[in-house]
Amino acid sequence: MKIICLSCGHKVDLGDAYDDYAGQIKCATCSAILDIKTEAGGLKAVAVTRGRPLEASAGAAPVHEPAAVRY
Numbered sequence: 001m002k003i004i005c006l007s008c009g010h011k012v013d014l015g016d017a018y019d020d021y022a023g024q025i026k027c028a029t030c031s032a033i034l035d036i037k038t039e040a041g042g043l044k045a046v047a048v049t050r051g052r053p054l055e056a057s058a059g060a061a062p063v064h065e066p067a068a069v070r071y
């Protein structure tokens with residue numbers, strides 16, 4: 001039983017134990033929590049429960065510069 005992680009796109013190998021399963025699994029690549037439902041070895045539903053935290057966008061903070069006025 002392999003699924004594609006919705007968050008990072010990598011394959012997640014769950015093994016045969018997940019051929020009939022409904023619940024949450026964790027992607028080993030990006031640590032996203034996927035809510036999946038499988039039946040007879042087929043994927044019936046998959047949704048991202050918790051994705052990666054968004055990276056803080058560097059440089060978004062305003063840069064304060066001294067208002068130096070030169071004459």
Ligand SMILES: [Zn+2]
Nearest residue numbers: 005008027030
């Ligand atoms: Zn992932």
